[in-house]
Amino acid sequence: MKLSAPIPVLKRKARLLVRTGHMPLHQALDRVAAEEGFGAWSLLAATSAATRPAGKLFARLAPGDMVLLGARPGQGKTLMGLELAVEAMKAGQRSTFFTLEYTEKEVLDRFRAIGVDRAQFGVLFELDSSDAINAEHIARRMATAPRGTVVVVDYLQLLDQKRDNPELTEQVRTLKALARDKGLIVVMISQIDRSYDPSTKAVPDLGDVRLPNPLDLRLFDKACFLNQGEMRFHAV
Structure with a gap:
């Protein structure tokens, strides 16, 4: 239907x-x-x-990947991040969702929204909604994570909102090294700039990523963008 x-x-x-x-x-x-x-x-x-693209996207990711997942508000980027975590857990891999945006209750509500009972995955899923989240915090938490663990970070632009946090480029380099050295899949949810116009481009791309502070997007290995139910995926 x-x-x-x-x-x-x-x-x-x-x-x-x-x-x-x-x-x-x-x-x-x-x-x-x-x-x-x-x-x-x-x-x-x-x-x-059965028709959502998370399964297909997950199949194209590999341990060590640093992935950018971008969309405007309300286009499902957080749900896609959770769906990727679910796909990992269905495959027997662990996943951790780091969020500076949502409370634990809100994340659990989003599990229900995609028709998933978080409890069925037991210890395979971890949620961290600490205000202390930055690249160093994530690296410390993931120091003993097994290879193939999916790490979802919600979201990129909030990582350097505190003055005492390192610059965004430095934090992304830290997370890229974490993905490479530990064999993790790091998925960073990203905002898209308000200047993006869907009437001229159906789906945003790297040029539409909102960057209040400088960041070399070539640090990412792969990128996925969403808009109005459509998904575009490519290597960076």
């Missing part, structure tokens, strides 16, 4: 219902699912999972 809109758009619709209809998120999600012809959001999410 074809959905009337991409999953991120349907999720925004559900969040609007939470605010205006004074109902819990799970109830709002189920109502949106019913409008799409599904008995529950979990059924919609499970059906949509």
Whole structure:
């Protein structure tokens, strides 16, 4: 069954219902699912999972990769990051989600939004929402992580928001070395500049990455960009 809109758009619709209809998120999600012809959001999410690109993207990643995942707000970049973590865990690999943007509850809500029960993965999944997150913190936490662990960082532009953190380029170099030396897959979620115009370019690219501070994007091995349900992937 074809959905009337991409999953991120349907999720925004559900969040609007939470605010205006004074109902819990799970109830709002189920109502949106019913409008799409599904008995529950979990059924919609499970059906949509078969056509979502996270599995294909994960298959193109390898230990040691430094990956940029970029999109404008509301286009599903956080969900894609979590879906990549889920794909890793389905393959028996570990994953860790570092976020300076969301609370633990919000991350768990996003698991439900993609039809996944976080509890089913046990110790394979770790969440770090500490205010101390920077490259050094991530490297310290991942020092003993097994090869193939997927590390999702949410998000790039927040890493150097504190004055006492190293420059962004230095932090990305640290994480690139971590990926290479430990055989990890580091996925960095990134904002896209507001100047990006989807009417002239269907999907953003490296030239649209928001860079409040200088950063050599050639430090990334691969890049993936999202917009309106479309994905573009390429080597950097």
